[in-house]
Amino acid sequence: MSSAVAALPAPPLVALPRSFYERPTVEVARDLLGKLLVRTGPLERVARIVEVEAYLGVKDQASHARRGPTPRAAIMFGPPGHLYVYLIYGMHHCMNVVTERDGVAGAVLLRAAEPLDLAEPGRRSSVPVPRLERPLSGPGKLCAGLGITRADNGLDLTAGHLVIAVDPRPARAVGPLRVKRSARIGVDYAGAWAGRLLRFYLAGNPYLSGKPRD
């Protein structure tokens, strides 16, 4: 009998399947909280998503999809599980996850994440641990911290060097996920849609980008 389980391997970080993204955008947004952004390859980084915003289809007056499938926004109308990256104010990048079935517009803006690290000697199968690094708080800083640019636009998040995975750590080690919602940030031009509660965040998390924080 081999009852020695001292070196029990941690579960691998498996990319979420396309079916995760092929759902109503608000559901995907909520479910992305607490998930891990995993970048493999030369630049290896792991970050825990703590703040997101849902951007709906052509009716959402804050969404880039509001004017239909223009050259920039076309990707929001495409198949789910792909990355949508755009440049804002001529200097910052914002990264989104495309949602809804092919032909229906939808995306979730990733606004803030908690920097983590992979414990040795793991790599892809080891447990994430806190990382001492400048916060990834704010969509522009999140992209800068992960090295995401427009070159990554269209990336397939289900099979590549950038994926989103379930946090493998035991729930008791991470703590409960207290999800709250608020109006989205920086969309005051969107009329009635500016007030919709489409920002989701983990209450009290120290890495949130804006108010309210709890």
Next chain:
DNA sequence: CCGCCGATCTTT
């Protein structure tokens, strides 16, 4: 083609 303006961030 021209002009406006933004799903931001940093500095004043």
Next chain:
DNA sequence: AAGATCGGCGGG
């Protein structure tokens, strides 16, 4: 409170 900085989009 304002500036940096540029590409997407709409109007002419």
